[in-house]
Structure formats: C-alpha cells, structure tokens
Amino acid sequence: MDKIPIGFFSNILKKRSPKDIIARSKSDGISKTLDWYDIIVLGISVVIGSGIFVMIGEAACGNAEHVGAGPSLVISIILAGIACIFPALCYAEFAAAIPDSGSSYTYIYTTMGEFAAWITGWVLILEYCITNITISVAWSGYLFQFLEGFSGILPDWIIHPPVWLVNDYNTAVLKCQVMGINLDSIPTIFGIPFAINLPAIFILLIIAWILTRGTKESAKMATLMVIVKMAVILLFVLVCAFYVKPSNWIPFMPNGINGVILGTFIIFYAYLGFDALATTAEETKNPQKNIPIGMIGTLIFASLVYCAVAIVFTGVIPVEQYGIVDIHAPIAHIARLIHQDWIAGFISLGAIAGLTSVLLVLQYANSRIIFAMARDNFLPKILRKRHKKYKTPYLIIWSCVFILSILGIFIDMSVAAQLCIFGTLTCFILVCIGILIMRKLYPDIERPFKVPFCPWFPIAGIVICLLLMIKAMPSLEKSSILFPIWLLFGMIIYIMYGYDKNREAEEKDRKLIEKFNKSREEKNDEY
Numbered sequence: 001m002d003k004i005p006i007g008f009f010s011n012i013l014k015k016r017s018p019k020d021i022i023a024r025s026k027s028d029g030i031s032k033t034l035d036w037y038d039i040i041v042l043g044i045s046v047v048i049g050s051g052i053f054v055m056i057g058e059a060a061c062g063n064a065e066h067v068g069a070g071p072s073l074v075i076s077i078i079l080a081g082i083a084c085i086f087p088a089l090c091y092a093e094f095a096a097a098i099p100d101s102g103s104s105y106t107y108i109y110t111t112m113g114e115f116a117a118w119i120t121g122w123v124l125i126l127e128y129c130i131t132n133i134t135i136s137v138a139w140s141g142y143l144f145q146f147l148e149g150f151s152g153i154l155p156d157w158i159i160h161p162p163v164w165l166v167n168d169y170n171t172a173v174l175k176c177q178v179m180g181i182n183l184d185s186i187p188t189i190f191g192i193p194f195a196i197n198l199p200a201i202f203i204l205l206i207i208a209w210i211l212t213r214g215t216k217e218s219a220k221m222a223t224l225m226v227i228v229k230m231a232v233i234l235l236f237v238l239v240c241a242f243y244v245k246p247s248n249w250i251p252f253m254p255n256g257i258n259g260v261i262l263g264t265f266i267i268f269y270a271y272l273g274f275d276a277l278a279t280t281a282e283e284t285k286n287p288q289k290n291i292p293i294g295m296i297g298t299l300i301f302a303s304l305v306y307c308a309v310a311i312v313f314t315g316v317i318p319v320e321q322y323g324i325v326d327i328h329a330p331i332a333h334i335a336r337l338i339h340q341d342w343i344a345g346f347i348s349l350g351a352i353a354g355l356t357s358v359l360l361v362l363q364y365a366n367s368r369i370i371f372a373m374a375r376d377n378f379l380p381k382i383l384r385k386r387h388k389k390y391k392t393p394y395l396i397i398w399s400c401v402f403i404l405s406i407l408g409i410f411i412d413m414s415v416a417a418q419l420c421i422f423g424t425l426t427c428f429i430l431v432c433i434g435i436l437i438m439r440k441l442y443p444d445i446e447r448p449f450k451v452p453f454c455p456w457f458p459i460a461g462i463v464i465c466l467l468l469m470i471k472a473m474p475s476l477e478k479s480s481i482l483f484p485i486w487l488l489f490g491m492i493i494y495i496m497y498g499y500d501k502n503r504e505a506e507e508k509d510r511k512l513i514e515k516f517n518k519s520r521e522e523k524n525d526e527y
Contacts, residue, residue, distance in 0.1 A: 011503065012115035016376075018098050018445055021106060035285050039294025040301075042364075043277050044226050045357035047302040051270015052233060052309055053351040054138045055417065057330025059266040060314055061322035063414065066475040067255040068322065069263025071248070071314040074307050076263035081303035083264070083468065084271045086461030087428035088299055089451045090435040091275055092292035096449040097438075104275065104431045105372055111437040112430070118498055120430055121373045122490035127423035128366035129400065130416045131272060132359060133408045136200035139355040140166060143199055145329055146348035149341075164195040168408060171195075201405045207359045208401045211367065212387060212394045225357035230305075232350025235343060236331060237308050243338045244315030254319050258471075265472040268421050270306060274298055275427065292449045367396045377505045378498040418479035419486070421472075425465040432461040 034042075059076060062068030069076045094107040105124060109117035144166065147159045163172045163179075164186045172195040176183050186193050253260060277295050309331070316334055317325065325333055332351070335344040371393045374383035387394040435451055435458045451457050473480040 008499075011499070013113035015111065015113050015441075016106070016109045016117075018110050018442060021098055021110065034290070036290035036293045036297075039277055039290055040297045041226055042361050043274055043294055043298025044230075044301060045361050047271055047274050047298055048226075048229065048233070048305055048354065051267060051306060052229075053142065053329070053331055053347075053354055054135075055266055055269045056306075056309065056313060057325055057333075058414070059263045059270075060310070061325050061330075062255070062259070062262075065414070065477075066262050066266075067259045069259045069267075070251070070254040070319050070322070072253040072260050073263050073267070073310045073314055076260055076267050077270075077303065077306045077310055079260070079264045080268045080271055081299060081306075083268070083461070083464045084274065084299055084428075085296075086457050086464065087431055088274065088295050090431045090458055090461065091277075092295050092449050093435060093447060093451045094431065094438070095277075095291035095295075096289075097442075097445055097447050104427045104434075105369055107434050107438075108430050109376070111434040111441060114502060115494065116430070117376075118373075118378055118494045119487065119490060120427060121369055121378065122487070122493075123423045123426050124369045125366065126486055127272070127420050127427070128362050128369065129404060129407070130423075131362050131420045132204065132366070132400075132404050133200075134413050134416045134420070135355050135358050135362070136204050136404070137168070137197055137408065137413055139203050139352060139359070140197050140199035141329060142332070142348050142351040142355065145332060146345065146352060149345045149348075165198050167195055167197055168410060169193055169195040170410075171413075197408055200408055203356065203359060204363075204401045204404055207356070207363050208397045210360065211364055211397050212392055213390050225353045225360070229350045229354035229357065232346050232353075233305060233309060236335065236347060237312050239340060239343055240312050240316055240335065240338065244312055246315070248315050248318050251319065261468070261471045262475060265421060265468050265476075266417075267306075268424065268468065269417050271299070271302065272420055272424050274302075275424070275431075289448065363397065363400065366400055367393050370396045370400070377501040378494070415478045415482065418472075418476050419483055422469060422479060422483040425469050428465045429462050432458040432465075 056073070058068065060068050060070060060073045091104070091107075094104075098106060098110060105117055105121040108120040144159070144161075147154065151159055162185070163175050163181060167175060169186070172186055173183065175181070176185065186195055188194060255262075274295060277291065277298065313331070313334060316338060324337075329348070329351070332344040332347040335341070335347055370379060370383060373379050374381065374396075383393065383396050383399075385395050386392060436455050438445070439454060
C-alpha cells in the first residue's frame with residue numbers, strides 16, 4: 001500500500017455483523033461433535049499442565065530476573081484465578097451470542113472493527129505459538145528426567161544424548177558451561193553453531209497428526225491424558241503432605257507484596273489457554289450452554305488443584321532453600337528432596353502426559369484462530385483448505401509445526417512464557433472492553449448467557465489485567481520490549497497485506513451483488 005487512501009480510517013473501523021458471522025459458521029461445514037463434558041476435559045487439559053509442572057517453581061522461588069512469591073504463592077494463585085474469572089464471563093457471553101471458531105479475534109471484529117481484530121488475532125498467534133515452544137521444550141526435559149530411572153537398562157546414548165540434540169543453542173551453551181563440556185562439541189553449519197531439541201519437535205509432529213484426524217479424536221486423547229496427570233498430582237499432594245512443616249511457611253511473604261504480584265503474573269501462565277475453549281464454539285453442540293459451563297467449570301476446578309499443590313509445595317521446603325529448587329522440573333525435584341524418588345518418576349510420567357494434553361489444546365486453538373483470520377482475508381486463502389476426509393485445517397496445522405520447529409532453536413523459554421502472559425492479558429482486556437461495546441452496539445442480539453453485574457465485572461477485568469502488566473514490566477525487561485515490537489510488526493503486516501486484501505474482497509463482493517441485482521432486474525423486465 002503506497003499511501004493512505006481516502007477512507008482508510010473508516011475502513012479499519014469496519015465491523016462484522018454478528019448475524020453474518022453466525023450464518024457463515026453454520027455454512028462452513030465443520031462438524032459439531034463436542035458437548036459440555038468434552039469442553040471441560042479440553043479445558044482441564046490445557047490449564048492443568050504447564051503451571052503445575054513448570055511455572056509453579058518459578059512463581060514461588062523466582063529466578064535471576066525476578067523474585068518469587070514464596071509461601072504466599074497460594075494468594076498469587078487466588079488472585080490469578082480472580083483475574084481470570086471476569087474475562088471468562090465475558091468470553092462466555094461472547095461465545096454464547098456468537099458461536100464462531102475465531103474466539104476473541106472474532107469478538108473484537110464485531111465490536112471494535114477490522115484493525116483491532118487483526119491485532120487481537122496477531123497477539124493470539126504469538127500467545128499460542130510461543131506457548132507451544134515453551135511446553136514442548138519442558139516436555140522434552142521431563143522425558144529425559146523420566147528416562148533417568150532406566151539407567152543401566154537403556155543405552156546411555158538414549159538417556160544422555162548429546163546436549164546439542166536436546167536443547168536450543170543458548171541452553172546448550174549454558175549446560176556445556178555447567179557440565180564442563182567443551183563448546184566445540186556443538187556442531188556448526190557454514191560456521192554457524194547449530195543445536196536443536198529433537199524430542200520437542202517429535203511431540204509437536206505427533207500432536208499435529210492427532211489434530212489432523214479431527215476434534216473428537218483430540219478430545220478422546222485429552223481425556224486419557226487428563227486421567228493420568230490428575231492421578232499423579234493427587235499422588236504428589238497425598239504423599240508429600242506428610243512432609244509439610246508449618247514452619248516452612250514463615251516468612252509467609254518473603255518478598256513482600258511485590259513478590260505476590262510477580263508471582264501472580266508468572267502463575268497466570270498456568271491459566272493460559274482457557275480462553276482457547278471459545279475457539280471450539282463452531283464445533284460444539286449447543287455452544288450457548290456448553291461453552292459457559294466448560295469455561296467456568298475449568299477455572300474453578302483448576303484453581304482448587306493449584307491451591308492444593310502450592311500449599312504442599314511451599315510447606316515441604318524452607319524459604320532459604322528455594323535457590324536449590326530446579327524451577328524447570330519443580331514438582332519432581334521437591335519429591336527427590338524428601339527422598340521420594342519413586343514419586344519423582346511418576347511425576348515425570350504425569351508431566352509428560354499433562355504437557356502433551358496442553359500442546360493438544362493449544363495447537364488446536366492456534367489452527368482455528370489462523371483459519372478464522374484466513375477466512376477474513378488477513379492471511380492467504382490457501383490456509384482455509386480442509387482435509388478431504390477429516391474436515392480439519394491440516395495445512396495450518398502442519399505449517400505451524402514447521403515454523404515452531406524453526407523458532408524452537410532460538411527462543412528462550414523464560415522470555416517466551418512472559419511474552420505469552422503479556423499476550424493473554426492484552427486479549428483479556430480487549431474482550432472485556434468488547435463486551436461493554438457489544439451491549440451498546442447490539443442490545444437486541446440473543447444472549448443465552450450474560451455477564452452478571454455489567455459493566456462492573458468487565459471493568460474489574462480490565463483494571464486487574466492492566467495493573468498486572470504495569471507492575472510486572474519493570475522486572476521483566478526483555479519481554480516488555482519484545483512484546484511491543486511484536487505488535488508493531490503485526491501493524492506493518494496489516495498495512496502492507498491485510499488491508500489491501502480486505503479491500504479487494506469488498507470490491508469483489510460489491511461486483512457480485514451488482515451482477516446479481518442486474519440479473520434480477522433483467523428477469524423482471526422480461527416478465
């Protein structure tokens with residue numbers, strides 16, 4: 001686009017009619033196979049996984065960049081759950097009124113217009129894609145932790161493969177330094193050091209294959225994974241509860257209110273993805289009823305589980321020993337510290353199952369968001385193509401796996417997680433604003449579910465999410481810079497591609513309407 005055309009600002013504010021979106025989703029041929037039970041299972045699959053097995057350690061103990069919440073992590077979890085409740089209610093009203101696979105992207109399109117919708121979709125792509133990288137790498141780490149139990153049985157090259165084959169380059173360098181391995185052991189390609197996490201890529205390929213076969217099969221897979229990981233979490237709580245010492249909860253807030261707030265921000269990652277349930281609306285039986293039940297039920301159940309694990313986790317180890325906790329595998333490490341190695345092995349197995357289910361739902365949501373954006377001409381039309389047999393957007397699924405495999409070579413896990421949180425909070429704020437706008441723009445639209453105490457609940461969601469972002473930014477410098485850069489990059493793509501493609505589509509529709517009207521007039525003249 002060489003210059004800003006006349007009507008540019010009116011075009012970027014153009015909104016999609018909710019009635020048109022509903023009619024389109026009904027005619028798009030996607031099968032409706034999911035009920036409320038499937039939604040809750042998928043919700044538990046994505047929410048209870050990364051937070052329990054990965055982020056709970058960093059939220060409680062902190063890292064080199066920020067302090068942790070300590071025993072007050074339970075307060076952080078409650079605050080994060082409360083922060084999610086308000087956006088969840090807004091998502092539920094949107095999903096009940098506009099059952100479409102685009103989730104917050106579609107909702108913002110109907111309330112704030114084209115440009116805001118693109119930015120929302122762009123943030124969602126960041127959120128879901130980067131999260132897949134973080135969790136697949138964590139999955140790889142737990143896999144080798146599990147294989148440690150087979151030392152002397154399996155070949156050593158399986159249990160301890162070369163560092164450069166199971167890590168990104170930066171992590172490989174750090175591990176080489178810690179283990180005293182010569183950096184020359186990392187191979188080079190055309191003089192450039194090369195490292196890749198093969199197990200992480202392997203699990204992404206498996207998930208893509210499952211999703212290609214359809215959503216009902218995905219839900220069945222998720223059900224199995226949920227049963228396994230919930231059994232492991234229950235085992236950890238019941239056994240480790242006997243090693244809890246109330247004295248370990250003192251001081252309760254070792255880093256003050258700042259630690260609680262940063263803990264809330266980090267543990268927010270554990271709730272990341274519950275909004276992905278809204279993307280199932282097009283494939284859900286009776287979405288007006290099942291989506292709200294699934295989202296609220298997921299949040300309540302997950303919060304209770306998180307609180308139980310946090311109480312046991314912080315009660316087992318004194319605050320002064322937080323520095324020795326492996327924050328990349330915190331639950332398993334805590335079990336080893338109390339000499340319960342057999343539990344650590346089961347936890348590693350449960351983590352593999354739990355992280356697999358998280359990947360399943362997040363890749364599912366990511367493919368549906370991109371499908372919705374391609375359908376709205378923001379992305380190439382070829383991405384709309386669905387599998388002939390399974391009716392799934394297989395080109396999107398496999399393209400994303402390829403891109404994720406490349407990015408996984410360079411992405412830093414901690415910064416990636418923080419970027420996902422910034423993206424999630426941004427989407428939550430936009431959805432809460434969108435509900436306030438929808439109440440004004442479409443007062444007569446059918447709403448089988450309504451946000452209670454509107455506008456106060458949506459406003460509360462906006463304020464809480466915004467405060468979390470503002471308070472975290474000073475301590476999280478890298479992600480605080482990278483996130484605006486991602487937004488700027490998205491704006492450039494919209495201006496250079498998306499805007500023009502939408503105008504071309506509008507012109508095509510206009511000509512079709514003119515042709516249809518002309519044909520109808522000619523037939524009337526004949527009569």
